[in-house]
Structures are given as C-alpha cells and as structure tokens.
Amino acid sequence: MTRTTGARVVLALLTAAAFAVLISLGVWQLQRLAWKEALIAAATERPTLPAIAAPGPDIWSDFSLDDWNYRRIRLTGTFGPGEAYAWTNLSEPRGGDYAGAGYFVVAPFTTTDGWSVLVNRGFVPDGQQAPGTRPGSGPVAGVVTVEGLIRRNDPPNFVTPAPDLETMVWFSRDIPGMMAAFDRDPARTAPYSVDLVAAETPAGGLPQAGESHISFANSHLQYALTWFGLAAALVGVVIAALWRRRRKSPEA
Template identity: 40%
Template structure:
C-alpha cells in the first residue's frame, strides 16, 4: 500500500472517530423541538382567534348596552331565540315576581359597581310575564352575611311591576359544578334550565336567558347594576409571546445541531484548554 493510500485511510479513520453518532436520544430531541415549535404556533394562533372573539364581544356589548330598552320577546318566540345574540341587550318587562321560588346563586364580586362586594349570592327569582312565560331575573347581589335575609325573597317587589334588565346568556356548568341544592334553594350557575328545577313542573315556558336588574337606590339590597361590561383583553400580548417562543425554538435547535456536528476531538481540545 502506498503512502498516499495510507494517509487517505488514516484521514477517513480520523473522520469516523470525530463524526457524531446519532441515536434514539438525539433524534427524539429533534422531534421534540419541532413538535414544541408547532405547539407554540398553534397556541399563538388560538390566542389570535380569542382576540377576534373578545373584540366582537366588546363591540356587541358597547352596541347593545347603550340602546334604549325594548319589549322582551313573546314566549311563543323563545324556541327560536339565540341567547348569544341577546347577550347584554336591554329589555323592559312587565309581570309579577314569585319570590317563594327564590334561588341564591353563589358568586364572588371582586370589583363591585355598588357598595357591596366579595363573596355572596345572586338573588334569582322567577318573573311571570303578563303575556305568559317565565323569565329568571337576577335581582342583584347580596353579601354572604345577608344571604339568610333573602332566602325567601326578602324585601321583594309585590304585585305587578315593570322592570328594566340586561340579558345574559346562560352560564354553563362543568364537571366540577355541584348539583343544585333543591332543599336549601342554592345554585352555582345562572342557567335557566337548572334554575327551573326549583319550579313546579307545570309552571310554564321558561325563557332561555336570565336578566340582570339595573342598579337601584345606592345601598339597596339586592344590589343591582352588577353586570360586568368591561373585559380584560390581553390576547394580542399572549399571541406575541407564543409566536416569539416559536421563533426562538428553531434557533435553539439549530445551535444544538451545530454543536452536534462539531468534531469530537475539537470539543475535547477545547475542554482540555
């Protein structure tokens, strides 16, 4: 064998010794980083979609909340109503409260518009419309210490009254939501279907929404006017954060790949130095 052949073979042997060996761990890491980048992109896109939804909600609230109250739809039209389209609209209703069916819905009002806030209850009562049908009205908030005074309605309006209220779409229960306490008249969500379990079976048609009464006299309980009409909107910030992570991830992966491609003997030399 000639000297040139020996030299060439020696160089190939050196290259094979210094070439990084790829195994399951290295391949898994690359797959993980690529998957992580995809996850960050998906999360950023989801936040952009949530941004559009939140902006649509804010626009709807600003439009509906400032309109003059309208007569509430007749009960024969309730099956065709879309609670989402009625959300935050103002209505005027005439009828009679039946406060013997009052239900207290547990809540927390951290930033009240009125005097009272914190842990307490929404005072929900069925309102029998003159034109037929029942609407669950949120008469307002009472603090926990005063809840016992309103378990049977408290100082409730008597006889035929006309009220102004703001529509709210039903709150949805989840797997962690307790069942209604029918014996104590306690609930956890403002949902017409669940609230109607407290009524007699033949009570009548139930509106697919609840309504929040507007504010009354200062210091009055239940405290109306607590409909939340301001919403945090940081989805653009969140989307930017996720997309930034999506950009950083391939840069980190590229740097790691570059490190893996460096000859091992060079890495050992740097370590020895």
C-alpha cells in the first residue's frame, strides 16, 4: 500500500465514522423525542385523573418514577414540625396570583401507616418564607387528608449552592438531604416528593399550592433533523470530492 493510498483509507474510515456518529445522534434524538412526547402526555393527563392512594413502602423497591410522575395521589396523616424553603423563580403561576422570586415551602408528612414523605405545600414570595410573615399559613393540625402530584427527587449538582441548615433555605428539593435535616428515617421515607394541588392552598393564600412545573421544551425533532442534515451534507461533500477527482483523472 502506497503512502497516498494509506492516507485515503484513513480519510475514508474517518469519514465513515463521522457519518455513523451523526446518524446515531439523530436516532438518539428521535428516541428522546418519543420519550419527551410520552412525558408531556403523562404530565397533561395524569393530574386530571382522580386521586389514588400514594405508593407505600411495599412497592418502593420496584418504584418506577416514569409510571408515577405527575400522578395525582392522596395522603392521610399529619404534618411534622418545621419547614424548609427551596428557592425558585415562579414565572407562570398556576395556583394563584403570586409569582417571581421566592420559595417552595416543603414539610415532612407522616402517613397513618407510619412512613414519611416530603410535601411541597406551595409557593411564597421572597421575604415571606418565615411563617411569621404570613399568619394563618401553617398546615392544619392533626390528621388530615391532602391531595398532590408525585414528583421526582431533585438532587443538587456540583454548581448547586449548599443549603443553609440554620435558616433551612435550600437550592434544590433534595429529598434525602431535607428529610435528614428533619431527622426522618431514610428507610421509611418515600423515594418521591408530593406537590399539593391548588385546592390545598390555605384560606390566607400562602403557601400558594398547585405550582407543579408541567411545561417542557421539546426541540428533539429539530435536533434530530440537524444531525441527519449534517450527515447528508457530509455525504454531499464526499460525492462532490469524488466527482472532482474523477474529472481530473487522466483516464476520464
């Protein structure tokens, strides 16, 4: 094999590899599109269905968030003492008129079956996270039945600021971290949290429940077309190069 032939073989292999990568990225985006469309359909339909009993410890070992996310469930039990405040910026309120920078008020809830779950009671504007700034906003004392939507865990990543455990201000709704701060047994803590529905907002208007984020960006089709377009462009470049080479060949 001559040096020129070897270079051409390497170039051909690199071109084929690039084409395969572009096609695989396009296919992956189509798979993501199907997943996102299923998620949007679930997030649209499930909150409108009648509430069902919350999944308890007997099914946690096989718990599938995809099967339960956004499903409307019913909890019976008591709210524990204490609150945590998860920072957020509510741009499109659904449960009331309050919006902007603020916090989700989250609290531990103990079911009558003895297990715990983290409950997002709703949104409060910045400056009103402390209970004293919103009289009458505490949860009903004693055993209550509430309804809400199941939501996934929101663990912190490497850019998430650490929580302030003195003020209980958090920058993610980290279920294990928050429930540990509430001194709850992790083995008896649900692997999901619950966002209360709008009907659970106290008479005073805060915390403003019903603020589950259920809108999604869906650009996977555009991304898939971009990757397939680049693959087609690569094929076009190769064909054009071979055509020019053929025309320049002495045997042409």
